[in-house]
Amino acid sequence: MKETTAFVCQSCAASYPKWAGQCRNCKGWNTLVEERAPRGGSKAARNIAVSATGSKAVALGEAMQDEAARHPTNMPEVDRVLGGGLVEGSVVLIGGEPGVGKSTLMLQLVAELTKGPRRRGGVLYASGEESAAQVAGRARRLGVAETDALRLVASGDLEDVEAAIAQHDPAVIAVDSVQTMRVADLESAAGSVAQLREVTSRLVTLAKQQARTMILIGHVTKDGSLAGPKVLEHLVDVVLAFDGQRSGGPRLLRTVKNRFGASGELAVMEMSREGLREVADPSSLFLSERPKDVPGSVVVSSADGVRPLLLEVQALVTPSAMPSPRRVATGIDPTRLSILAAVLGQRAGLSVRDRDVFVSVAGGASIEEPAADLAVACAIASSVVELSLPADMVVFGEIGLAGEVRAVPRCTPRLEEAAKLGFKRALIPKANVDRGEVPHGIRAHGVAHAREVAAWIERKSRDA
Numbered sequence: 001m002k003e004t005t006a007f008v009c010q011s012c013a014a015s016y017p018k019w020a021g022q023c024r025n026c027k028g029w030n031t032l033v034e035e036r037a038p039r040g041g042s043k044a045a046r047n048i049a050v051s052a053t054g055s056k057a058v059a060l061g062e063a064m065q066d067e068a069a070r071h072p073t074n075m076p077e078v079d080r081v082l083g084g085g086l087v088e089g090s091v092v093l094i095g096g097e098p099g100v101g102k103s104t105l106m107l108q109l110v111a112e113l114t115k116g117p118r119r120r121g122g123v124l125y126a127s128g129e130e131s132a133a134q135v136a137g138r139a140r141r142l143g144v145a146e147t148d149a150l151r152l153v154a155s156g157d158l159e160d161v162e163a164a165i166a167q168h169d170p171a172v173i174a175v176d177s178v179q180t181m182r183v184a185d186l187e188s189a190a191g192s193v194a195q196l197r198e199v200t201s202r203l204v205t206l207a208k209q210q211a212r213t214m215i216l217i218g219h220v221t222k223d224g225s226l227a228g229p230k231v232l233e234h235l236v237d238v239v240l241a242f243d244g245q246r247s248g249g250p251r252l253l254r255t256v257k258n259r260f261g262a263s264g265e266l267a268v269m270e271m272s273r274e275g276l277r278e279v280a281d282p283s284s285l286f287l288s289e290r291p292k293d294v295p296g297s298v299v300v301s302s303a304d305g306v307r308p309l310l311l312e313v314q315a316l317v318t319p320s321a322m323p324s325p326r327r328v329a330t331g332i333d334p335t336r337l338s339i340l341a342a343v344l345g346q347r348a349g350l351s352v353r354d355r356d357v358f359v360s361v362a363g364g365a366s367i368e369e370p371a372a373d374l375a376v377a378c379a380i381a382s383s384v385v386e387l388s389l390p391a392d393m394v395v396f397g398e399i400g401l402a403g404e405v406r407a408v409p410r411c412t413p414r415l416e417e418a419a420k421l422g423f424k425r426a427l428i429p430k431a432n433v434d435r436g437e438v439p440h441g442i443r444a445h446g447v448a449h450a451r452e453v454a455a456w457i458e459r460k461s462r463d464a
């Protein structure tokens with residue numbers, strides 16, 4: 001068989017017959033690398049859709065009977081992010097930058113898994129990054145009890161890992177990391193797109209055919225020199241993103257994709273000397289350093305996941321020296337910020353045309369849902385008029401292009417979470433108030449249009 005070669009972009013996996021300086025798909029420079037396909041094509045790739053049940057058609061009712069077994073991990077926050085524990089035969093990818101704590105999280109997770117009744121041959125921890133002694137050293141620091149239910153294999157050769165799986169029959173396999181694993185019959189280096197795809201699809205096949213649970217670690221680098229887990233996202237069942245600052249502060253584990261549950265779930269952890277600690281009450285953590293009575297600071301009750309979360313949105317509006325003033329967003333979508341700034345100017349009489357606008361979500365958190373719009377608008381308005389919002393007020397609501405404030409889903413649980421933390425007032429969409437979605441203990445003011453915001457802030461600050 002003739003050997004085929006292709007030039008594959010190492011950041012987006014686009015493939016070209018000829019080399020070029022720039023990838024036409026993702027526009028990255030110098031990202032194309034020549035890769036040889038294995039002789040006869042990838043065996044694993046062809047098997048990927050085959051599951052333990054074979055490929056015969058089954059009735060939906062029958063399929064609904066044998067729902068896959070779930071195993072709780074003893075880490076309640078992680079379980080919630082997973083949608084209620086690890087699903088047998090599933091593949092979970094945990095992506096994050098170096099140093100964020102992926103290896104620590106994985107080791108704690110598998111240590112917890114070995115505490116319950118042993119399933120099959122226990123857990124296999126494959127490390128291509130660290131020696132068995134290094135992993136053991138970390139386990140000692142984390143206070144992991146000695147057990148033979150957890151086996152280590154320190155190798156970057158996938159064949160070694162596969163052999164260990166065949167020998168020890170583990171129910172759960174942890175791989176740290178997919179970028180450091182390689183298969184011998186591919187010529188490209190570990191971490192290249194071809195290796196990543198082959199390594200991952202072979203592990204996925206193993207998981208599906210033998211009903212083993214895989215937890216894979218994937219590195220994400222900012223410069224894109226290594227293929228990020230993006231390439232792998234469609235191969236696996238669950239993708240979790242782990243981020244936070246290396247220097248400290250909360251670490252956030254977020255569900256990016258979940259074939260067995262909701263995405264957008266968030267677990268908050270803190271790194272301590274004894275490893276990662278789950279934060280059961282993240283809202284108070286995120287609000288712990290909030291400055292009181294400062295213009296531009298607004299608390300939003302967000303609900304990207306199932307559990308509502310209170311976060312602080314900060315805005316700073318300053319005169320701009322630039323011909324086109326800056327719109328800088330951290331933790332919210334920059335496009336959304338530009339739109340909101342335009343809507344406030346055009347529809348609410350609050351022009352920021354000649355000013356720089358900086359908006360960020362405190363604590364390194366982020367909000368994806370449009371329900372943050374009203375809070376961002378209030379933070380901007382509050383910074384412009386230099387008046388603070390009442391300290392016991394939460395804000396949420398979606399703003400449309402006409403300046404209308406639209407109802408948001410799950411208003412009541414958002415307000416209940418706020419009430420739990422001592423908030424007494426809320427500025428929310430009028431439609432939510434009209435529907436009777438305000439729980440006891442909260443005084444809600446309904447707004448129907450963004451133009452009410454600036455006027456309302458001014459009046460409220462005068463009364464307060």
Ligand code: TYD
Binds near residue numbers: 096101105138141273
């Ligand atoms: P690590 O899990 O190795 O990160 P990753 O695998 O994502 O690269 O650990 C990240 C950092 O956490 C490391 O610099 C040391 C620190 N750390 C603690 O503060 N406490 C601990 O108990 C452990 C194990 C690590």
Ligand code: MG
Binds near residue numbers: 102103104129176
């Ligand atoms: Mg690591």
